[in-house]
Structures are given as structure tokens and as C-alpha cells.
Amino acid sequence: MNIGQASERSGLPAKTIRYYEDIGLINPDRSDNGYRDYAVADVHKLRFLQKSRGLGFSVEECRQLLALYEDKSRASADVKELTQTKLTEIDRKIRELTELRRTLEHLVHACHGNDRPDCPILEELSEERAI
Numbered sequence: 001m002n003i004g005q006a007s008e009r010s011g012l013p014a015k016t017i018r019y020y021e022d023i024g025l026i027n028p029d030r031s032d033n034g035y036r037d038y039a040v041a042d043v044h045k046l047r048f049l050q051k052s053r054g055l056g057f058s059v060e061e062c063r064q065l066l067a068l069y070e071d072k073s074r075a076s077a078d079v080k081e082l083t084q085t086k087l088t089e090i091d092r093k094i095r096e097l098t099e100l101r102r103t104l105e106h107l108v109h110a111c112h113g114n115d116r117p118d119c120p121i122l123e124e125l126s127e128e129r130a131i
Contacts, residue, residue: 006038010046025049025063057086
């Protein structure tokens with residue numbers, strides 16, 4: 001199938017599919033005229049990559065997951081370890097975002113939001129005074 005069909009079946013834009021090919025995540029066959037010829041297995045890999053990226057895995061982590069998926073002698077412990085590492089990273093990011101939210105919420109409540117020029121938010125950002 002051509003890239004348009006692979007795009008439709010995988011749900012990924014053709015540009016993303018070309019990128020995944022450029023970085024070696026997929027390697028479709030080429031027809032005699034040089035056009036990409038995607039097999040059902042390629043579309044399956046594209047869907048796998050789409051789901052993995054949707055769960056927050058980086059391109060390199062997707063490369064590792066795909067290699068583990070294709071390795072029939074893999075240990076599931078390796079897959080679990082990679083996924084646990086991602087989960088720990090997400091938990092860290094959630095904590096950081098929660099703290100950012102608290103700080104911004106405090107700044108919003110400290111500002112009167114009126115017509116006067118004094119603004120605790122700008123003062124805090126410029127470190128002119130502590131809130």
C-alpha cells in the first residue's frame with residue numbers, strides 16, 4: 001500500500017510516517033518505481049508507535065519498545081522496567097506541575113487586577129519583593 005493508505009490505516013500523518021522511516025523506526029519496501037510500499041506489518045508498527053507516543057514515550061523509548069516487541073525471546077521484565085521508568089517520570093512531572101499551579105494560583109490571588117500599575121505578579125517575576 002502507498003503512504004496515503006498507510007496514513008489512513010494507521011491514523012498518522014504521512015509526514016510523521018516519513019519521519020519514522022528517516023529515523024529507522026520503520027523500513028517499508030520500495031516498489032520498482034521507488035515508491036514506498038507499506039505492508040500490513042508496517043501499519044501495525046505505525047499503530048504501535050502511535051499508541052506508545054500517546055502514552056508519553058519518547059522516540060528513543062519507542063525504539064526500545066519496538067525492539068522488545070519484535071524480540072520474541074524478550075523478558076517481560078525489560079518491558080516492565082522501561083514502563084515503570086516512564087511512570088516514575090510522569091509522577092515527577094505531575095508533582096512539578098502541581099507546584100507550578102500552586103505558585104501561579106498564589107500569584108493570581110495576590111494581584112488585585114485593577115487599574116493601578118502595581119502588580120505583585122510582575123514584582124515577583126522581577127524579584128523586586130517576595131510575596
